[in-house]
Amino acid sequence: MTPRPTPAVVGELLRTLAPQVLGPLARRSARFEDAEDAVQEALLAATVQWPVEGLPDEPRAWLRTVAARRLADRLRSEAASRRREERDAARIPADAHLAPAPDGESDVATGVDDTLVLLLLCCHPTLSPSSQVALTLRAVGGLTTAEIARSFLVPEATMGQRISRAKGRIRASGARFALPVGAEVPTRWAAALHVLYLIFSEGSTATSGADLHRPDLTAEAIRLARLVRRLRPDDGEAAGLLALMLLVEARRAARIRADGRLVPLAEQDRALWDGDRIAEGVALLTHALPRATLGPYQLQAAIAAVHAEAPSAAATDWRQVVALYRLLDGLAPSPVVTLNRAVAVAMADGPEAGLALLAPLADDERLAGHHRLPAVRAHLREMAGDRAGAEADYRTAARLTTSLPEQRYLRERAAGLVPTTARCPVTRPGGSATVRFRVVTPGSRRSHPRP
Amino acid sequence: MKYLILVYSNPESWEHPMFGRDPGFLGLTEAERDDVVREAEALHAEIVASGELIEGVALADPVTARTARPDDGGGVIVTDGPYLETKEQLAGYFVVDCETPARAAEIAARFPDARLTAVEVRPIMTTGGEEM
Numbered sequence: 051m052t053p054r055p056t057p058a059v060v061g062e063l064l065r066t067l068a069p070q071v072l073g074p075l076a077r078r079s080a081r082f083e084d085a086e087d088a089v090q091e092a093l094l095a096a097t098v099q100w101p102v103e104g105l106p107d108e109p110r111a112w113l114r115t116v117a118a119r120r121l122a123d124r125l126r127s128e129a130a131s132r133r134r135e136e137r138d139a140a141r142i143p144a145d146a147h148l149a150p151a152p153d154g155e156s157d158v159a160t161g162v163d164d165t166l167v168l169l170l171l172c173c174h175p176t177l178s179p180s181s182q183v184a185l186t187l188r189a190v191g192g193l194t195t196a197e198i199a200r201s202f203l204v205p206e207a208t209m210g211q212r213i214s215r216a217k218g219r220i221r222a223s224g225a226r227f228a229l230p231v232g233a234e235v236p237t238r239w240a241a242a243l244h245v246l247y248l249i250f251s252e253g254s255t256a257t258s259g260a261d262l263h264r265p266d267l268t269a270e271a272i273r274l275a276r277l278v279r280r281l282r283p284d285d286g287e288a289a290g291l292l293a294l295m296l297l298v299e300a301r302r303a304a305r306i307r308a309d310g311r312l313v314p315l316a317e318q319d320r321a322l323w324d325g326d327r328i329a330e331g332v333a334l335l336t337h338a339l340p341r342a343t344l345g346p347y348q349l350q351a352a353i354a355a356v357h358a359e360a361p362s363a364a365a366t367d368w369r370q371v372v373a374l375y376r377l378l379d380g381l382a383p384s385p386v387v388t389l390n391r392a393v394a395v396a397m398a399d400g401p402e403a404g405l406a407l408l409a410p411l412a413d414d415e416r417l418a419g420h421h422r423l424p425a426v427r428a429h430l431r432e433m434a435g436d437r438a439g440a441e442a443d444y445r446t447a448a449r450l451t452t453s454l455p456e457q458r459y460l461r462e463r464a465a466g467l468v469p470t471t472a473r474c475p476v477t478r479p480g481g482s483a484t485v486r487f488r489v490v491t492p493g494s495r496r497s498h499p500r501p
Numbered sequence: 502m503k504y505l506i507l508v509y510s511n512p513e514s515w516e517h518p519m520f521g522r523d524p525g526f527l528g529l530t531e532a533e534r535d536d537v538v539r540e541a542e543a544l545h546a547e548i549v550a551s552g553e554l555i556e557g558v559a560l561a562d563p564v565t566a567r568t569a570r571p572d573d574g575g576g577v578i579v580t581d582g583p584y585l586e587t588k589e590q591l592a593g594y595f596v597v598d599c600e601t602p603a604r605a606a607e608i609a610a611r612f613p614d615a616r617l618t619a620v621e622v623r624p625i626m627t628t629g630g631e632e633m
Contacts, residue, residue: 178600179600180552180598180600181552184552202598203503204552204555204598205555205556208552208553208554208555208598209552210552211549211550211551211552212551212552213552215550215551215552255627255629255630255631298632301632305632306630310628312630312632312633314632314633315632315633419602425633429633452502452624452625452626452627453626453627453628453629453630453631454626454627454628454630455628455629455630456630456631456633457626459630459633
């Protein structure tokens with residue numbers, strides 16, 4: 051035993067070890083649901099014991115032994131109750147396959163695969179997105195049910211219900227503990243990356259102000275994205291997703307004022323952006339873009355990188371942002387992408403061009419009742435000098451949003467306090483710091499012949 | 502996304518579940534009433550099992566309500582009775598956490614009270630916001 055570690059140190063260690071303990075146990079027992087409960091019990095035992103008694107010499111082996119014992123107990127009591135019910139001498143499952151895995155086993159070859167199998171199982175297509183998120187945080191992220199419940203501001207019982215239902219669905223689907231094969235492989239990976247993205251989004255829209263009792267979901271998402279990136283080094287979208295998270299997270303300190311007010315990108319104090327995170331995100335992207343198949347996460351990360359490297363909103367390479375959004379709209383079309391693209395087009399070519407892109411969205415059912423369309427239109431109308439139209443749109447958006455800080459921001463805009471046109475003059479791109487992310491499109495190839 | 506589901510009722514007497522005291526319900530045949538009760542129980546079991554139900558609360562008879570409001574002299578006066586002088590009263594509320602607004606509306610529509618009086622769904626505002 052080593053000196054007593056703090057609960058925070060124990061928590062961090064357990065989150066890293068959790069999938070390494072669960073993977074082999076789930077594989078060897080072929081009982082994912084029970085193995086997952088057993089590992090959760092082992093983690094809880096460690097949470098209580100380690101800060102008091104000190105770390106065991108081999109923390110992972112300790113967890114594996116305790117989890118295997120808990121699983122054996124579970125299966126034994128299940129067999130016993132089955133016997134009672136059926137008055138049948140059902141045999142107690144042989145313990146051989148429940149013995150803890152030899153500790154060296156999972157290190158490189160099998161441990162790597164087990165963690166990825168776990169992630170894909172947690173993101174199984176029969177589960178709803180919120181169940182995928184909850185199960186991934188517990189089984190792969192090593193968070194306790196209570197921690198997950200706190201981070202989503204729901205009671206622990208509710209979160210426990212979601213997790214056990216998700217596991218029931220996986221069992222009912224007959225999914226095996228193995229990597230998927232064949233045609234479903236790309237969609238399964240896309241689903242897994244999407245779940246990490248959802249975890250990140252949930253964390254990045256949370257309020258500012260440190261809440262020590264609420265786990266930091268952005269940090270958790272970044273940790274899991276790093277894990278996937280390490281295990282799948284050739285997956286350009288895994289790199290793109292991690293880069294996107296780092297580049298968005300880099301703006302965190304600048305995004306919300308101390309009083310809870312939202313600061314739009316154009317008005318953020320760029321000195322507050324985290325240069326280390328930006329550098330890491332840019333490096334990941336620079337490595338992935340020329341090698342991997344282009345995908346939506348790489349494109350979104352590239353857009354974030356153009357912003358990250360611009361000295362100001364006005365000096366942003368908006369033509370490059372427009373080109374990237376056009377590609378994104380082609381690759382993964384959605385009304386939200388079109389909304390963002392319209393803002394970039396307005397910055398590059400003037401507000402009328404942006405408003406023209408927005409016009410067809412008024413009939414799009416996917417945006418019906420949503421505040422984002424009127425919010426963006428208000429912004430572009432304000433740029434165009436249509437103050438009455440902008441004010442009406444800001445007020446509509448303020449009524450439709452369900453976020454308190456967004457509502458406050460939109461009402462303040464409506465009150466006409468800060469004319470955007472004064473802050474974000476439409477100019478041609480200034481510096482050339484963003485040349486690295488230039489993506490050659492058919493259009494740009496014609497107008498910019500290769501040197 | 503979390504939603505508040507408000508169940509309004511117009512009962513003959515205050516006794517939960519409130520729809521059971523509604524004249525519309527009492528006018529049904531026994532078999533029809535059994536169906537309504539079974540559907541209500543199934544809905545409750547479904548949203549518990551799905552992890553969507555966060556809280557469900559039954560309110561006491563409005564006769565026990567007290568209402569605080571401004572008085573004529575610039576202060577506040579507390580009186581006996583509910584704020585709204587209508588026959589329809591808030592009978593209880595549920596907080597659910599759903600994937601979509603459509604799902605929240607679907608749950609509301611399956612409360613028996615939706616067929617008899619009214620069930621209202623209101624999104625609960627969040628304290629986080631998206632970057633604009």
